[in-house]
Amino acid sequence: MSGEPDERRELARAVERAARAIALMRKRAASHHIEGEVPKRQRPLLKLEAGGIQLEVTDKQAAALLVVKGGGGIEALNAIARATGLNSKLALGLAKQLERMELVKLLAAPQRKVVILTPLGWEVAEKVERELEKRFSVG
Amino acid sequence: MIVEADGKRFELGWREAAALIVMRFVGWNAVTLSDLELATGNYVSAVSTAARLKALGLVDEYSVRGFKLFTLTELGERVAEELRKRAESLGLWGPVEEALGETR
Numbered sequence: 372m373s374g375e376p377d378e379r380r381e382l383a384r385a386v387e388r389a390a391r392a393i394a395l396m397r398k399r400a401a402s403h404h405i406e407g408e409v410p411k412r413q414r415p416l417l418k419l420e421a422g423g424i425q426l427e428v429t430d431k432q433a434a435a436l437l438v439v440k441g442g443g444g445i446e447a448l449n450a451i452a453r454a455t456g457l458n459s460k461l462a463l464g465l466a467k468q469l470e471r472m473e474l475v476k477l478l479a480a481p482q483r484k485v486v487i488l489t490p491l492g493w494e495v496a497e498k499v500e501r502e503l504e505k506r507f508s509v510g
Numbered sequence: 511m512i513v514e515a516d517g518k519r520f521e522l523g524w525r526e527a528a529a530l531i532v533m534r535f536v537g538w539n540a541v542t543l544s545d546l547e548l549a550t551g552n553y554v555s556a557v558s559t560a561a562r563l564k565a566l567g568l569v570d571e572y573s574v575r576g577f578k579l580f581t582l583t584e585l586g587e588r589v590a591e592e593l594r595k596r597a598e599s600l601g602l603w604g605p606v607e608e609a610l611g612e613t614r
Contacts, residue, residue: 378511378512379600379602381511381523381524381527382524382527382593382596382597382600382602383597383600383602384524384528385524385525385527385528386527386528386597386602386606387605388524388525388528388549388550388551389527389528389529389531389532389605389606390605390606390608390609391609392528392532392545392548392549393535393606393609393610394609396532396536396548397536397537397609397610400537400538445572445574446574446575447574447575478539478572478579478581479538479539479540480538480540480541480542480545480579482542483540483542483577483579485540485572485579487572
């Protein structure tokens with residue numbers, strides 16, 4: 372970019388417009404803001420190895436991973452909340468917990484949140500699925 | 511305007527530049543189409559801006575359950591940073607600082 376008059380004008384316009392949008396978006400965001408809270412009642416479900424590390428997966432984490440896997444590796448946070456019976460605060464806390472475990476990536480706009488499985492998360496979800504099929508298969 | 515990042519040159523209009531600045535500095539890691547509408551002026555511009563930024567490899571698009579979210583790629587973040595640096599050097603960055611300060 373050269374800083375010539377036309378470019379300067381274009382950049383000034385972009386900055387002005389972006390500033391107005393940011394101010395409005397941040398004001399609107401205040402009404403959508405929720406702090407995540409990790410669900411306290413989580414029961415250890417299984418231990419497994421994935422990506423060269425040992426992991427302990429709880430019932431709620433397993434459910435969330437399976438919901439996201441069922442969506443093809445991407446799912447809305449409110450769908451996870453519905454499937455796990457958690458409110459949005461707890462579902463967000465659970466998603467953040469899974470993100471810290473590097474199993475998912477959380478994309479968060481104030482009014483919309485989406486959870487995406489990482490490659491490690493996909494591997495864990497597949498192992499959880501296989502293990503549960505084994506446990507609950509008849510015969 | 512021409513912006514260079516990672517040895518690549520990008521020709522951006524004000525709408526694309528505004529969208530990148532919003533996505534980089536608003537304070538969260540994804541925006542909706544209606545957020546982009548605020549930056550670009552209207553729905554049609556938001557859609558075409560998002561499509562162009564995606565084609566340039568500056569933005570990723572995620573579609574789930576009838577809505578779309580957009581995030582910056584690493585390259586998109588670098589281009590947005592270049593825009594900030596250039597705006598600062600030309601004394602144009604004040605409005606964004608002000609917008610961030612007002613709502614901090």
